[in-house]
Amino acid sequence: MVQPLNYFKETPSQTAGPYVHIGLAPAYAGFDIFENNFSNVVAGPNTKGERIKVKGRVIDGTGAPVRDVMLESWQANSEGKYNHPEDSQDKAVEDDFLGWGRICSDFESGVYTIDTIKPGSVPGRNGAIQAPHISLWIVARGINIGLQTRVYFSDEASANAKDPVLNFVEQADRRKTLIAERSEENGEVIYTFDIHLQGEQETVFFDV
Amino acid sequence: MTIERPNRPAMVRKPGEYFQRDRDIHPPAFTPGYKTSVTRSPQKALLSLEQSLSEMTGPVFNHNALGELDHDMILNYAKDGEPIGQRIIVHGRVMDESGKGIPHTLVEAWQANAGGRYRHKKDTYLAPIDPNFGGCGRCLTDEDGYYFFRTIKPGPYPWRNYINSWRPAHIHLSIFGPSFSQRLITQMYFEGDPLIDICPIVKTIPDEDAIKRLIAPMDLNASVPLDCRAYKFDIVLRGRRSTLFENRLEGN
Numbered sequence: 001m002v003q004p005l006n007y008f009k010e011t012p013s014q015t016a017g018p019y020v021h022i023g024l025a026p027a028y029a030g031f032d033i034f035e036n037n038f039s040n041v042v043a044g045p046n047t048k049g050e051r052i053k054v055k056g057r058v059i060d061g062t063g064a065p066v067r068d069v070m071l072e073s074w075q076a077n078s079e080g081k082y083n084h085p086e087d088s089q090d091k092a093v094e095d096d097f098l099g100w101g102r103i104c105s106d107f108e109s110g111v112y113t114i115d116t117i118k119p120g121s122v123p124g125r126n127g128a129i130q131a132p133h134i135s136l137w138i139v140a141r142g143i144n145i146g147l148q149t150r151v152y153f154s155d156e157a158s159a160n161a162k163d164p165v166l167n168f169v170e171q172a173d174r175r176k177t178l179i180a181e182r183s184e185e186n187g188e189v190i191y192t193f194d195i196h197l198q199g200e201q202e203t204v205f206f207d208v
Numbered sequence: 209m210t211i212e213r214p215n216r217p218a219m220v221r222k223p224g225e226y227f228q229r230d231r232d233i234h235p236p237a238f239t240p241g242y243k244t245s246v247t248r249s250p251q252k253a254l255l256s257l258e259q260s261l262s263e264m265t266g267p268v269f270n271h272n273a274l275g276e277l278d279h280d281m282i283l284n285y286a287k288d289g290e291p292i293g294q295r296i297i298v299h300g301r302v303m304d305e306s307g308k309g310i311p312h313t314l315v316e317a318w319q320a321n322a323g324g325r326y327r328h329k330k331d332t333y334l335a336p337i338d339p340n341f342g343g344c345g346r347c348l349t350d351e352d353g354y355y356f357f358r359t360i361k362p363g364p365y366p367w368r369n370y371i372n373s374w375r376p377a378h379i380h381l382s383i384f385g386p387s388f389s390q391r392l393i394t395q396m397y398f399e400g401d402p403l404i405d406i407c408p409i410v411k412t413i414p415d416e417d418a419i420k421r422l423i424a425p426m427d428l429n430a431s432v433p434l435d436c437r438a439y440k441f442d443i444v445l446r447g448r449r450s451t452l453f454e455n456r457l458e459g460n
Contacts, residue, residue, distance in 0.1 A: 007305050008444045012418040013234045014395040015242070015409060016380070019328045023318020023344040023380055030329040033285055033342045035275045061247035068330070074266060074388045084265035084386075086223075100267035107330075124260050135262050137391050142244030144235035144412050146391055150262075165257060197248050207229065207254035208263040208389045 013145035020070050020139060021104055028104045040103040042073060042116035044096025049078025049117030052189045054151055054180060057110045058138060061198035065110025069140040071103045073114050073151075075133070080120030089123070118153065118189075124164050131159035131166070138195065148206045151193050152179045169204055177203045224451030225259040226389050227305055235412035242408045243369055259389060266388035269314045271348060278346045281317075281359035285327075285342030291360050292338055293322025297438040298396065299356035299430055302349050302383060305447030309353025315443075316346040316382040317357055324365030324377075333365050358436065361398070369408050376403035376410070385445040396441045399425045 021029040027037045043049070054073075058066040076082045076099065081091040083099045093099075097117075105112040114134070124130040134151040152160055160166055160179065169175045180191035195203045237249035257263065277284040282291060298317070302310045320326045320343060323335030327343050341360060349355045362377045378395045385391070397404050404410055404423065413419050421444075430438035 006307070007447065008303065008307055009233055009418070009421070010230060010305060010446055011383075011392065011394050011421060011444045012413050012415070013392060014380075014412075014422070015245075016382075016393045017395075017409075018330060019318065019326045020380070020393075022326055022328045023316055024382060026342070026344050029327070031327055031342065033344060034278060034346075036273050038273075061249075066248065072391070074262070076262075082261060082265040084268060086386075087261060087265055098267055122261055125258055130260060130262065133262070135388055137388065139393055140248065142242070142246075142248035144237055144239060144242070144245055144249075146393060147250065148389075165260075168257070169255060198251050202250060202252050204252075205250050205254050207231070207256045208259060 015141060015144050016070065016139035018068055018141040020068070020141075024070060025102060025104050038102040040101050040113055040115050042075065042097075042099065042101040042114060043077075044094070047077065047094040047097040047117055049119075050189065052116060052118050052191055054114040054116065054134065054191045054193050055111060056180075056193040056195060057112070058105065058140070058195045059197065063199075065105070066140055066197070067105055067107055067110040069105045069110075069112065069138060071112055071114075071139075072137045073101045073103065073116070074135040074137075075099050075116065075119040076122045078117055078120050080122045080132075082122070121159060128164045129159075129162070131156050131163035133163075133165075136195075147197075148208050149195065149203055150178055150206070151191070153191060154179050154181045174204050177201060219452050221450050221452055224449040225264065226387055226446045226448050229446060233413070233415045233418040235414070239408075239412040242412050245412070263389040264387050266384060266386060266391070268386070269348065269384070270312075273314075274346060274348065279357050281319075281341070281343065281345045281357060283358075284345060286340045289340055291321065291341035293341075293360035293363075295358070295436040296361050297356055297358050297430060297432070297436055298379060298424065298441055299354070299427075299438060300424075300440050300442040301353045302355060302385075302443045302445065303353050304385070304445050308447075309349070309351075310385055310445060311349055311351045311353055313349050313353075313386070314346065314384045315349060315355045316344070317359070317379050318344040319359065319362040319379045320365055322360050322363050324363035335363065335365065364401075364403055373408060374403050376401045376407050381441075381443065383443055383445060387446075390445040392443075392445060394443070395422065396439075397423045398439060399423055
């Protein structure tokens with residue numbers, strides 16, 4: 001016999017189901033209950049940086065958009081600092097920048113939109129630098145455990161080329177599933193980022 | 209006399225990466241018994257990443273984000289009376305895999321009403337909406353990781369998986385923890401419900417013990433006499449390594 005290790009086991013995941021909006025975005029489910037609602041607006045008016053929208057659809061194995069998906073985004077500010085006590089970089093975080101957003105796709109079109117600022121580069125492991133990116137967590141009916149991926153930016157080609165995570169994707173062709181395409185529409189900067197759950201264009205998902 | 213020592217920083221102990229997730233206790237993506245997963249499950253292997261600052265940080269919420277009644281589903285949508293159904297308390301601790309309570313973290317809950325109907329525009333089940341029940345709540349854990357909600361016991365309801373599929377009574381729970389890599393959504397079931405064993409969504413979990421950890425026992429000691437029964441549901445998020453390393457400035 002040896003001493004027991006006495007670790008607890010993680011609570012298993014279960015799907016967020018079709019009614020995830022009622023709990024996590026009730027205003028979107030069609031009713032008014034909380035005074036404060038979380039939203040897809042990640043940066044307040046005092047947050048510095050380039051205003052951008054990340055837009056796209058989550059697409060299932062038949063090619064149809066997933067119209068009941070919910071995403072959460074997590075990112076650093078324009079200087080590459082996370083609003084978190086363990087980010088010890090000597091940089092400031094704006095008081096209206098949490099860095100986190102909760103996003104529901106449109107029930108009809110399936111399009112999701114993150115209203116944010118473009119993040120800066122952030123430190124990687126062992127002194128490496130990571131290209132600007134937004135982390136995403138995706139849940140929906142039919143998804144048994146939240147999917148994690150990252151959004152990189154098409155106009156950061158040289159930073160992307162050196163990014164340790166992008167370079168870790170063995171099949172170079174699959175790296176493009178992580179890169180959002182920049183465009184401008186009516187003076188707004190839009191990055192288009194479709195997420196493919198299955199198929200030839202399947203997005204790279206991470207076990208973090 | 210001076211003792212010669214190598215000119216290197218001392219070893220220190222600091223919280224490090226989160227434990228690798230044990231995928232054997234979680235449902236895999238592709239679970240054909242739960243039909244909707246078939247076209248929504250990635251088919252390629254997940255790419256395992258060593259954690260960086262991006263994974264080890266996550267949103268921190270404070271009390272300002274929450275309203276006074278957010279945790280009380282009996283009162284937080286009451287209009288002209290209280291909701292119909294069995295009054296219950298759901299309570300427990302949010303801890304990590306080392307058993308350490310996780311303080312001040314956000315726990316969100318949503319559920320059907322006593323008749324098994326959600327207040328959601330996409331739910332068309334014939335059980336009536338309860339005018340006094342919203343079915344969503346949220347709270348922050350206290351400094352020890354303890355949380356509680358007051359609510360109405362949800363009813364089971366039919367769903368279109370097979371023609372005669374019924375979900376066991378359940379409450380959906382969403383939990384954060386200090387790191388985005390701990391983010392979790394799960395469902396809590398109630399002790400004694402015969403629908404648990406035959407539910408295609410419960411059965412996506414491949415491990416019997418893991419399923420048992422989703423079933424809350426009745427907790428008479430936490431009940432309020434003559435008012436409200438209680439169910440206990442502890443939640444475990446990923447634990448964290450202590451790393452021993454040389455105390456020099458580095459990004460992670």
